[in-house]
Amino acid sequence: MNNIFLELSGIYPRSEALIAATRDYDRKRISLSQLQATLKQQQDSLCQFQKKLGIKVLADGQLNWQDIFRPFGVFCREIEPGTLTRFADTNTFFRQPVITGRLSFDGSRLAEYFYGLAAKGNYKATLPAPFFLARVADDQYYHLVNKLALAFTEVLISLINKLKQHGYSSFQLYDPCLGYLGANKKELEIIRTITKMLIARTKAKIYYQTSFSASQAAVKALIGAGVQGIGIDFFNTDIKKLPNFQGKIDLLAGCLDSRSSLVEDVSTLVKFLREAIKIIKPRRLIATSNIDLQFVPQNIAQKKLTNLRQAIELVKNKI
């Protein structure tokens, strides 16, 4: 199979240099422009690294996103950062989005958070799925998960349409809650409906990334929504329990464990990739991590991605 690619997903680990710069900035040892210069340097270097790995659709690593929701406080005045909340099973926290009013989109500061707007190239963006935001938010306005999910979908539609005009070609909706908390039939129907609506009104390539275990029912609902592809965490999902994609959609195969420092060896990855192609029969296989790589230090993330690149080459060349 030649339709096999490598991509980054979500927030990438900050380098030790950027970590030092953010700390220095917080302690008022450097200015904002010095911090931004380091950030830019790190974004450039991450893009160079991806090009070396042969990655075609680049991610900027969201290196200045404090969490997956925070920039939306800038794009929507009515989303405020709330209390620190533990993020699923990781020893990390996000600020719970507090919904204080009817959501409206303001695209005037997008360039601060989407590196691709100012750089040339083919980019992807990882964005919170509407139902994910709706389930974890402190909703003081809509008071109904469905209503909030729908309102946030409108925000995403405006955002995606704007990003599409500036070189972004692929959008990954990130929904760890789908696997972590599960979803009943009614909730899956909502996810299906709003995803369908988002695709219809953006005509964009939308990938839906689940993390933790993915159920058959969830995968079927997403296929029904018309997504370009589905992301699966294969450290928590048995490949044999998934439906066959029959060559209709892509598989975003999470086969690097972002929670583990053990670097997956090439032969294990090769074995997995072959199995995934044989059992799931995706249109294209995009190999990636099971969740944001930010949960390992950057040097480990680099080793993992390098091994995955090698494994892909071996599978492509049938060695």
Place this chain on the structure above:
Amino acid sequence: MLTHEIGSLAKPEWRVKSARGLPITQQNIDEAVSWGKRLGIDTDNLVSLLKKSKRTAEENKEIHRLSSFFGLRLMEHAGIDIVYDGEQQRTEMYHQAVSQTGGFEFYGHVRSFDNKYYRKGACVDKPKFTKAYHLEEFKQISKMTRRPLKVPITGAYTIGDWSYDEYYSQRTFDIGTSAGRSARKAARRKFVLDVARYVIKPNIQALVKAGAAWIQIDEPAVTSHPDEVPIFVESFNASTEGLRGTFSVHICFSDYANLFPHITKLKNCSQYALEFANRDSRNLGTRDSDRPGYQVLKLFKKYKIPGAIGLGVTDIHTDFLEPVELVRDRILYAVKVMGDHRLIFPTPDCGLRTRSLDIAYEKLKRTVIGTRLAEAKLV
């Protein structure tokens, strides 16, 4: 009702700089003197140490000891009943424990939130007890006060959860299989239980032998994997099995509903110190609707969990100074739900290290005053 704190306080600049070998400014010295005056501490010895351009290792140790003394006095001065030193001699709850335990190596930094990071260790060999890493600190602090002490110690589950595991799960690499997943889960249980038996228990044993009456096992990560709460229960029991003393647990910033019914199997746990204020409203009142952050208390009642509640009444993530009436109402509500004021120990939500000493002091003071107001209402 007895008040206590949870663990950490911010370290004064003079303490941080002396540890890093950085120059100490006059402003840092003035800060030490000013706090000394406020807390009734003679700072002559400290000031002469801080003024030295070069200090010996022993002198730096003395600065750390004095920092403990400041932390302890700050709590006493605020009126806290059961005290410790604000973890002034420790680096950080995870790093302190793992760096002094065999079988671990440290890798790079991982982000905790915003621009806050921690150095994450990896278990690369069977964890080994190498020294009782809080013993010296406890011996020093017990000589500094007559108030009862509560020693915080990082728990086995949290050490397991916050570390990478390259030892127990090294042969569980299968990707995309149920067998691989089950093997990783079994490896996790073995890892945590080994830390409990071979690292935490010997540490607690040494503290108990030295006279520590109350050990608080810090397990902030417990409910982040709901299906692993039983592993925490096993590890708590293994850490305290056969030991005499008062043992409690501190858990925070997670969904406590996941603790039930598993914690009915906890043996030897006399108190659950939990964060509540962070999730509560700032309105006064003792009705259910006034106190959304404290609803989980009903589960403790429902499951008849033996043991008291360390009741977080001040939010450690904001500089907002809780009015004493708000603290009072949070306590009164908890007493109403639990049905017995002796089961309530008012505390801050968690360690106060992210707040300035001024704010931390005020929050501790308000915890105490609010408690006294609640007591007056209960009479």
